Amino acid sequence: MSTNTPTIQKEEQGTGPGTEPVDSPLRDNLRALLRHRSAMIGGGIILFFILIALIAPLLLPYGYNQIDPDARLQAPSGEHWFGTDDFGRDIFARVIYGARISLWVGFFAISGSIVVGSALGLIAGFYGGWRDTLISRLFDILLAFPAILLAIAIVAMLGPSLENAMYAIAIINVPTFGRLMRSRVLAVKQEDYVLAARAIGMKDRRILFSHILPNSWTPIMVQGTLGFATAVLEAAALGFIGMGAQPPEPEWGKMLSDSRAFIQSAPWTMVFPGLAIMLTVLGFNLLGDGLRDVFDPRMKQ
């Protein structure tokens, strides 16, 4: 390009060089998120649970499996903050170790569904044709079963364990992310800037990763946060019916089911794990709703 720039009239520019902070849309959104009150409350709850899950061994005078036959079904006290269960185990310790289990299961299950679902959705949406038909029908089949039933079926096949429950939760959530990604890709694919990228001569793969993916992942992130809450619930549900965590693992759902017999005589055995589930789910839902408000304002009711 020649260097003798002819005088081409410039459009009036309100601001001079570097006078205004130049922010990426992402950073703008993050700032909006920090101002979102309920999202921050949700984030706080989650952080709190993550923190206590991490430092659990330092907090606790009792191991979660420490049985004390002399202290069975004791009410909450200074010694046992949340009371004890029918084996005399400290419920506070078990609830806190339970946070480790629930967050771990939720994280790996949802990460797995996001990776697999997004990849399938991306392929289906971008390439279309038989790949789309195959993948979409697969999603339809998975979605034809009630999610928890499908999870039970998968665990029944693999054998009941916490790990298998995690796989099951990952599998049943794949179509959610897959469909979401597919629909985003179909929409973004139609955008002029994707057409422009093709007009430039950009290769398909590069268009996919450089234009389509960066404009498609925010709903996945929102859904992922909300899905985390569902995954925690599903893990608890599987634990409750004995298809997830196996004794003596201190899984919240399992703790609930073990304490059914003592609802009236020792309600604390049930209240505290129940509260823990509720708070975790609430935290992720609040954060997810906040993310949605910030990243996808059109979804706001």
Place this chain on the structure above:
Amino acid sequence: MTQPQPLLEVEHLKKFFPIRGGVFGKKMGEVKAVDDVTFSIRKGETLGIVGESGCGKSTTGRAILRLEEPTSGKVRFEGRELTALKGEEMRKMRREMQMVFQDPFASLNPRKTAGEIIAEPLKVHGIGDARKRKEQMKELLQVVGLDSFHAGRYPHQFSGGQRQRIGIARALAVRPKLIVADEPVSALDVSIQSQVLNLMEDLQERFDLTYLFIAHDLSVVRHISDRVGVMYLGRMVELTDRDRLYENPLHPYTQALLSAVPVPDPEPEVRRERIILSGDVPSPSHPPKGCAFHTRCPHVMDICRDVRPEFKDHGDGHFAACHLLDP
């Protein structure tokens, strides 16, 4: 006048979109978006294409660049058959021809900075190293009337006119010979339109560009074009030099279109006779038999309902497709 080889030749270009329905996605019909269009563009000239929305002018532009794969027909660029090129060859050819889009808000990726957007074509075609590309990108910003400090900004921080300049800089980056401009100013404010049009004219002169300029605004087309083609329902109905078209339109549709343009002078404006077309444009999925315009033509004859008029030269390169012109 000896005619050098045209830069771009379009022959019998067709683009039909299938309409699918039913459970198994059976083909139920097709939309004839572009139905047998033939024209050529000489090097350095600007060919304007006008027509109502839905007449297939944008699809024509996209089919030429193979952004929509043509159903049939030939497109030759400097004598090379584009429609026959395989993936990688076509990708390399894209350096020669670029596109400017209508909507400056949709045609820039919101997550990339202006600098990234403009440097992207250079990167894709492996032109220069990172430092060189940055230099060129800054130069391009200057060329289109922006400043180098704009490089780090995101599209949402620009006005419509500025965004369109970024789109033009992106198209210009690989130094193409042909630019297909698909309604490049119709989304802009009138005051900005002329700025962008002037910019495009300056760039044409400076970089020896050839434009295919698609628009629905007759005065914009008149301003920028050397020759003008008029499209109706996927077909080219008239094509000739700008002045001849505006002074002596042959096709009844062109006559009706031009009669709708207000004259910026009150006296002739009062005397101006308007041809009001009745009815709507027929659906391109069921175009009328014979001449596509016969359902609305004020001079319709029997032959128009059955035989499609040939698009041919009626003297001095004044092409038109109308039975009225046949002896």
